[in-house]
Amino acid sequence: MIEETPSSQPQRRFTFAIRVEPRLTETASWYPALLSFMAIVVALLLGAVIIAAAGGDPISSYRHIAKASFGSLGVFSDTMVKAIPLMLTGLACSVAFRMRLWNIGAEGQFYLGAFGASAVILLPILSDKDTPRWILILVMLVAGMLMGALWGFIPGYLKAKFNVNEIISSLMMNYIAIAWNNYWIFAVWTEGGFQMSRMFDKNAWLPRLTDFSKTVPAFRGLTTHFGLVFALVAAVIVWFILYRSRWGYEIRLIGDNPKAAEYAGISITRNVVLVMMLSGALAGLAGMSEITGVVHRFQERISSGYGFTGIIIAWLAKLNPLVVVVVSILFGALLLAGREIQPSGIPKLIQGIILVCLIASDFFLRYQIRIVRQGED
Amino acid sequence: MDPVIILQAGVASGTVLLFATLGEIFAERSGVLNLGLEGMMLIGAMSAFKTAVVTGNPWWGIVVAVVFTGLISQIHAAIAIHLQADQVVSGLALTFLGTGLSLVLGEGLSKAGTISLLPSFSIPLLSQIPILGRIFFSNQSIMVYLGYVLFPLCWYYINYTRPGLHLRAVGEFPAAADALGINVYRLRYLYVLVGGMLAGLAGATISLAISPGWFSEMTTSGQGWIAIGLVIFSQWDPMRAAAGSYIFGALRRLILDIQGPLTIFGYRNPFYYNPYYGFFLQMLPYAFTIVVLVIGSREAIRKRMGSPAALGLPFIRGQRGL
Numbered sequence: 001m002i003e004e005t006p007s008s009q010p011q012r013r014f015t016f017a018i019r020v021e022p023r024l025t026e027t028a029s030w031y032p033a034l035l036s037f038m039a040i041v042v043a044l045l046l047g048a049v050i051i052a053a054a055g056g057d058p059i060s061s062y063r064h065i066a067k068a069s070f071g072s073l074g075v076f077s078d079t080m081v082k083a084i085p086l087m088l089t090g091l092a093c094s095v096a097f098r099m100r101l102w103n104i105g106a107e108g109q110f111y112l113g114a115f116g117a118s119a120v121i122l123l124p125i126l127s128d129k130d131t132p133r134w135i136l137i138l139v140m141l142v143a144g145m146l147m148g149a150l151w152g153f154i155p156g157y158l159k160a161k162f163n164v165n166e167i168i169s170s171l172m173m174n175y176i177a178i179a180w181n182n183y184w185i186f187a188v189w190t191e192g193g194f195q196m197s198r199m200f201d202k203n204a205w206l207p208r209l210t211d212f213s214k215t216v217p218a219f220r221g222l223t224t225h226f227g228l229v230f231a232l233v234a235a236v237i238v239w240f241i242l243y244r245s246r247w248g249y250e251i252r253l254i255g256d257n258p259k260a261a262e263y264a265g266i267s268i269t270r271n272v273v274l275v276m277m278l279s280g281a282l283a284g285l286a287g288m289s290e291i292t293g294v295v296h297r298f299q300e301r302i303s304s305g306y307g308f309t310g311i312i313i314a315w316l317a318k319l320n321p322l323v324v325v326v327v328s329i330l331f332g333a334l335l336l337a338g339r340e341i342q343p344s345g346i347p348k349l350i351q352g353i354i355l356v357c358l359i360a361s362d363f364f365l366r367y368q369i370r371i372v373r374q375g376e377d
Numbered sequence: 378m379d380p381v382i383i384l385q386a387g388v389a390s391g392t393v394l395l396f397a398t399l400g401e402i403f404a405e406r407s408g409v410l411n412l413g414l415e416g417m418m419l420i421g422a423m424s425a426f427k428t429a430v431v432t433g434n435p436w437w438g439i440v441v442a443v444v445f446t447g448l449i450s451q452i453h454a455a456i457a458i459h460l461q462a463d464q465v466v467s468g469l470a471l472t473f474l475g476t477g478l479s480l481v482l483g484e485g486l487s488k489a490g491t492i493s494l495l496p497s498f499s500i501p502l503l504s505q506i507p508i509l510g511r512i513f514f515s516n517q518s519i520m521v522y523l524g525y526v527l528f529p530l531c532w533y534y535i536n537y538t539r540p541g542l543h544l545r546a547v548g549e550f551p552a553a554a555d556a557l558g559i560n561v562y563r564l565r566y567l568y569v570l571v572g573g574m575l576a577g578l579a580g581a582t583i584s585l586a587i588s589p590g591w592f593s594e595m596t597t598s599g600q601g602w603i604a605i606g607l608v609i610f611s612q613w614d615p616m617r618a619a620a621g622s623y624i625f626g627a628l629r630r631l632i633l634d635i636q637g638p639l640t641i642f643g644y645r646n647p648f649y650y651n652p653y654y655g656f657f658l659q660m661l662p663y664a665f666t667i668v669v670l671v672i673g674s675r676e677a678i679r680k681r682m683g684s685p686a687a688l689g690l691p692f693i694r695g696q697r698g699l
Contacts (some may be wrong), residue, residue, distance in 0.1 A: 054481050080580030098649045102465055164670045167412065175599055179659040187653030265620040293404025308473070315466060320420065334626065345593075352416075356452060359467050363460040 015299055023114055023186060032365060035267035036316060039361040043354040047346075050353075054343060061341050068340065069333030077143050077209065077222040081294060081333030085110065085303070088230035088286035089310025090317065090324040091238050096279040098242060098319050101256040101272060105155060105170030107307025108284040109148040110175030113284025114291045115181050116140075116147030118298035123190045123202055134344040139228070141288055148284015149277040151177060156276025160269035166276070174307070185300055192231075204294040227289030234327065239321040241278075249276060283307060304335055305348070312355045383630045384512045391626025392524040393418075393579050397604035398611065399531050400575025403697075405570035406535060406613055408548040408687040410671045412468025413453050414576055415601025416461075416475020416693040419594065421446040421481035421580025423486065426591045431490045435585045442581035443574045449475060450573020454566045461691035472601075476594060486591040495519055495586045518586040524619075532615040544568060548685035549694040561692050576601070577649050599663065606666040611674035612682055621669065628665060 047060035069079045089106045096103035117140040125143075128135055151173055158164035172295045182195075189197040209222035242248040253261040254268055262268060286306060295302055309331055317323035331351070338347030379530045397414055404411045425442035429435045451585075452474070456467045497518045505517040517691070535541040543564060546554035551561045583596055588595075603625060611617035635641070636655055648654050676682050 030569060050478070050481065054484070104469070158667065162671050162674045164667070164674050165606075165609055169607070169667050169670060171599075171602050172606070172666050175663040176660045179656045183653060186656070187651075284382060306490075311469060312473070321498055328508035342486035343481045345477050345484065347477075348473065349477030349481050353468035354475040355466070356456070356474055359462040359470055360456050360460055362462055366461070 016373060019370050019372050020367050021370060023346075023366055027365065028244075029059065032086075032318065035361050035364055037359060039357040040354055042361075043350065045351045046357070049351050050349065052344060056341075056343065056346070064147055064341060065334060065337035068337035071219065073218070074150045074221060075336070076222045079329060079332045080224045080228060081332075081334050082336045083328040084227040084231050084293070085286040085290050085306040086309055086313055086328035086331050087325050088234060088289070089283050089306045090313035090328050091231075091234055091310075091321055092279040092286070092307075093237055093314035093320055094281035094317065094319040094324055095242065095251070095282065096275055097128065097255075097314055099251045099271065099275050100186050100258075101156075101159075101275055103152065104167055104311065105151065105173045105274060105277045105307070106279070106286075106310045106374070107303060108174035109151045109280040109283035109289040110169070110303050110307050111174075111177040111181050112149040112151040112280075113144035113287025114298065114302055115177075115184065115287075115289035116143040116145075116284060117291045117333065118197065119143065119147075119184075120191070121182075121204055122197055122298060128201040131203070133203050137206065138266045140204070140292055141285065142339075143355070144284045144291075146284070146290025147283040148287065149281040151284070152276040152278075152280020156273040158227075159276070160272045166272075169237055170276075181298075182262035182300065185298060189298055195270045197297050199297045200292075204292060205296055206289065208293070223294075225289070227293040230285060230289055234285065235325050238282070242321065247274075283310070309335070309351060312358075313344040315355060378476035381508060381511050383496045383634055384627055385515070385517070385668070386577075386628025388513060388623050389517060389626065389682065390629050391623035392518075392521045393582050393587055394604050394622035394625055395528060395602060395619055396520075396525045396575050396605060397601060398578035398581070398607045398622055399528060399606060399615055400572035402535075402609045402611070402615060402618060403544070403568045403575070404572035405608060405688055406548045406685055408545050408685055408690065408692070409454065409457050409565050409566045409569050409572075410468060410689045411457075411471070411572055412465060412605065413450070413471025413475060413559060414468075414604055415448050415461060415597055416479075416596045417450060417573055417576035418474035418475075418583070418601045419479040420449055420475045422584040422596045423483040423580070423591060424577070426492070426584040426589075427483065427486055427569030427583060428533055429492045430486065433493065435493055435495050437584050439578070439581050442577040444577075445576025446580065447570050447574040449478075450569050450576070451566065458562055458565050464691075465687045466626060467667070480593055483591050483593065484696050487593065489565040489575040489591070492585075492589070493636060494589050497586075499560075518582075520582045520586050523564055528615045528619040529586055535615065541561065545685070548687055551687050555692070557692060561694070565692075579604075582683030591612065603666050606670050610669045612673065612677065613685065625662065626663070632661055642686065 005313045022248040034251065044062065051058040051061055068075055070076055088111060093103060096213045119141050120126055120140045126139055128136065155164070155166045155169040155173060157171050159166040185195055185197065191198045208225045208319060209219040213220040250261065250271055253264065254271055258268060274296070287302070288301055288325065291298065313324055313327045313331055317327045334347050334350060341347070397418060401411060401414055401430050421442040423443045425438035428441040429438035447470070453467050453471045456462045457464045495518055497516055499516050500514040504510045506514070535544060541556065546557070547559060547561050547564045555561050580597065584591055598681070607618060607621045607625065610621050634651065635658065638646055639649055640646055648658065
């Protein structure tokens with residue numbers, strides 16, 4: 001070390017410095033996608049460290065996830081089955097989040113959608129044996145979406161009328177929805193005291209790929225159901241609403257700048273209620289498609305946190321409805337394969353880490369890190 | 378269905394909500410919205426119980442829960458304060474992370490058996506007061522007594538001390554606080570840390586004192602979210618937070634006890650004769666949270682009060698005033 005005399009010029013050993021500064025120019029179009037990808041890679045690495053620390057084997061866990069979800073046509077079909085409700089709840093969250101309306105209640109709206117669809121058969125409104133199949137499914141679809149929309153309407157109305165924080169009210173509605181469903185499952189529609197209703201007649205099931213195995217032998221055993229079509233159509237419709245319609249313009253303007261929207265004469269309260277209902281209807285559709293496509297009866301614990309995973313999916317897809325479809329498949333894989341991984345909390349943990357890394361990475365959309373020569377400006 | 382017993386147990390289970398609510402009040406008063414309360418409470422409950430199982434000493438459980446949860450809360454602090462991310466999403470992420478982490482680290486804990494819990498005792502003299510003595514001072518856990526000490530202290534600290542003034546300044550008008558030489562960033566990190574530590578304490582209070590054990594996500598069953606609702610109801614005031622917490626605690630106990638007797642006020646008790654009506658009772662705490670939010674929000678509009686002005690907004694030094 002050289003002692004510096006006070007009179008001498010300070011000698012800098014490092015002539016370069018790292019500087020964080022706001023981005024002034026638009027980023028390249030591929031940059032946000034790359035950033036999200038990097039965030040996921042970092043998240044998986046962090047997840048590996050935690051799995052190892054908890055006494056698991058991260059490499060075999062990840063290999064297992066990949067194999068058990070994309071390893072063959074059969075398991076990929078199962079992945080799609082898991083992805084269908086995720087697509088719909090992801091869309092539900094995207095629509096609401098685009099307006100910066102925090103609907104955390106997709107889980108409850110999912111449950112109510114399942115209730116609505118089941119009620120058509122169990123109340124009974126229509127017989128599941130004699131009604132023409134497509135009429136029955138259409139009625140169940142409408143009932144599920146209506147119940148979901150109703151469950152979204154309540155926090156939306158409270159927000160519009162009393163300025164009640166929709167994050168908490170929609171979340172509280174989740175717990176109420178589960179208790180509501182449980183009442184009907186245990187007290188009214190139970191089959192022989194078990195926590196499930198009777199099985200619906202095959203007439204009320206959504207068509208599955210395996211139903212067509214007579215004409216296309218490759219479809220034998222594939223459980224992907226018609227809900228996939230619902231989800232894809234919903235994604236296109238939601239994309240159209242958000243980016244090609246006047247209503248979508250209002251939604252996006254309120255999300256970006258509520259004051260400007262108000263000055264432009266857009267009713268925020270009306271849109272709060274409507275968007276909450278649309279969001280609820282999408283989540284309700286997810287519940288309906290799960291009941292008629294997968295479970296085929298009304299029972300407990302039909303959701304493995306689809307409503308909450310939808311939040312992460314929406315954020316990862318940057319609220320773009322078409323990207324939601326792709327991202328949902330990845331998370332469907334995680335949920336499907338995660339069931340067999342020990343310890344059982346790992347899929348939830350990985351989801352959490354992914355979301356944390358993702359929002360942290362957003363910083364680099366707004367800021368850039370530059371290495372500058374010292375003294376240069 | 379003895380009202381005194383319901384209130385006594387209500388005060389005990391309300392203590393959990395009290396700690397969580399006080400912690401969130403600190404964070405929000407400094408301008409940082411932390412929706413990760415539920416996840417942090419789970420981490421606290423899990424780490425406290427796990428430590429108590431391993432060491433056999435519940436006091437270590439408290440220490441580990443408070444320190445570990447405090448550290449976890451700094452993830453949210455860094456993302457919200459320095460990375461300026463959306464605090465709603467960051468808080469949700471913390472809830473997911475906390476839930477997942479506590480499930481992974483708490484694997485197998487639910488079969489851990491019995492452990493030694495935090496002590497319960499009566500306060501001499503005070504417990505002799507008719508009715509009130511039985512409700513508040515007889516055979517309560519030490520955490521309940523800690524709660525009695527804590528909320529007036531928090532109230533005094535926020536409203537009548539110099540650091541409390543700085544806390545409020547940072548949450549209401551960070552640019553002005555910054556101009557006066559207060560380090561906005563440092564204070565916000567500090568109060569998110571305080572919030573995290575109190576959330577950890579709340580979790581530890583569940584698993585080591587109020588309803589001992591580890592029942593994965595059911596350990597907290599949404600109490601973190603109820604606490605966030607209580608913060609709004611309390612208008613960010615520790616005194617009102619205490620009242621709200623104890624009332625909610627009593628409600629939880631009432632729901633359990635109301636299914637016991639054959640008659641209520643001389644009428645047949647429907648909850649006894651049809652236990653399935655219990656599902657509607659289960660909805661009550663959550664429905665009541667929404668009711669409480671409506672009351673709080675209407676009052677806020679009427680009195681022209683509201684959340685801390687800078688709540689949820691990142692502070693960027695030198696770039697803009699609020």
